[in-house]
Amino acid sequence: MSATTGRVAGRVALISGGARGMGEAHARALVAEGASVVIGDVLEEDGARVAAELGAQRALFVHLDVTDEESWRHAVAATVDRFGHLDVLINNAGIFSRGSVAEATVADWRRTIDIDLTGNFIGMHTAVEALKASGSASVINISSIAGLTGFKNRAAYSAAKWGVQGLTKTSALDLGPFGIRVNSVHPGSVRTPLTAGLQRGFGQIPLGRDAAPEEISELIVFLASDESRFITGASIAIDGGETAGNNLRQDA
Numbered sequence: 472m473s474a475t476t477g478r479v480a481g482r483v484a485l486i487s488g489g490a491r492g493m494g495e496a497h498a499r500a501l502v503a504e505g506a507s508v509v510i511g512d513v514l515e516e517d518g519a520r521v522a523a524e525l526g527a528q529r530a531l532f533v534h535l536d537v538t539d540e541e542s543w544r545h546a547v548a549a550t551v552d553r554f555g556h557l558d559v560l561i562n563n564a565g566i567f568s569r570g571s572v573a574e575a576t577v578a579d580w581r582r583t584i585d586i587d588l589t590g591n592f593i594g595m596h597t598a599v600e601a602l603k604a605s606g607s608a609s610v611i612n613i614s615s616i617a618g619l620t621g622f623k624n625r626a627a628y629s630a631a632k633w634g635v636q637g638l639t640k641t642s643a644l645d646l647g648p649f650g651i652r653v654n655s656v657h658p659g660s661v662r663t664p665l666t667a668g669l670q671r672g673f674g675q676i677p678l679g680r681d682a683a684p685e686e687i688s689e690l691i692v693f694l695a696s697d698e699s700r701f702i703t704g705a706s707i708a709i710d711g712g713e714t715a716g717n718n719l720r721q722d723a
C-alpha cells in the first residue's frame with residue numbers, strides 16, 4: 472500500500488547499490504518520507520536484510536549487477552510489477568579504484584568505467600520508458616567531487632565520475648521533454664564501508680569534517696520530490712566546501 476503523507480508520498484524509487492552505505496541510507500530516508508523503494512545490489516544478504524527491515528509493503532530487494540543489461544531489465548520490470556510505476560532512479564552503485572595513469576592497470580580502468588559509468592548509462596537506458604510513464608520522474612546520478620575536480624591517484628575513478636556528470640547533463644537535455652529530470656550529486660567525504668579503510672585528513676574541507684550518509688540522503692529526498700521540480704541538468708556538490716577552493720593555501 473502506498474503512503475499518503477511525506478515529501479515523496481506514493482513515489483517509487485529504484486536504487487542501485489542500495490544494500491549498504493549511502494544507498495541504504497537513501498532507501499531508509501525515502502521510505503520515511505512516504506516512498507516505496509526497490510533496492511538493487513549484488514550483495515544479496517545485506518540487500519534482503521535492509522528490505523526486510525523496511526517492510527515488504529514498501530520495500531523490495533532485487534539482485535542487480537549494474538554492468539549487465541538483462542539484470543537492469545529485470546530490476547525495472549520487478550519494480551513496475553510490484554509497485555505499479557517507477558518515478559525515481561538513483562544510480563548509486565559504485566566502486567573505488569586507486570592509481571595514477573602510471574600505476575592503475577588496464578583491468579582496473581575497465582572495471583571502474585564499467586561499474587561507475589557504463590552501469591549508470593545502462594540504468595537510464597533500460598528505465599527510460601518506465602520513467603516516461605511516470606509523468607514527473609527524477610533521475611539522480613551519484614558522481615563525486617572526483618567528478619568536479621582532478622583527484623590525485625584516482626585516474627579511472629575520476630574519469631568515470633566526470634563521465635557521469637557529462638552523461639547527466641546530456642540526458643537532462645534529451646529527457647526533459649518527457650518530464651524526466653536528471654541531476655548529478657557530487658558527495659565529498661562520507662563515512663561508508665567504501666571509505667572505512669582510507670587514511671584521510673579533513674584539513675582540506677572548510678567545515679573540517681566528513682559527513683554521515685544521512686546528510687546526503689536529505690539532498691536525495693529533495694531531488695526525488697517535486698520540491699525540486701525546476702532543477703534539471705544540475706551538478707550539485709555536497710562536500711562541506713571541499714571543492715570551493717584551496718582551503719590549505721596560506722597567504723600572509
Ligand SMILES: NC(=O)c1ccc[n+]([C@@H]2O[C@H](COP(=O)([O-])OP(=O)(O)OC[C@H]3O[C@@H](n4cnc5c(N)ncnc54)[C@H](O)[C@@H]3O)[C@@H](O)[C@H]2O)c1
Nearest residue numbers: 488492493513536537563564565615658660661663664665
Ligand atoms: N563514501 C564517499 O566518501 C563517497 C564520496 C563520493 C562519491 N561516492 C559514491 O557514492 C556511491 C555510494 O558509495 P558508498 O560510499 O555508499 O559505497 P559502498 O561501498 O558502501 O556502497 C556501494 C554499493 O554499491 C554496490 N555495488 C558495487 N558494484 C555493484 C554492481 N556491479 N552492481 C550493483 N551494485 C554494486 C555495492 O555492493 C555496495 O552495496 C558510489 O557511487 C561512490 O562512488 C562515495
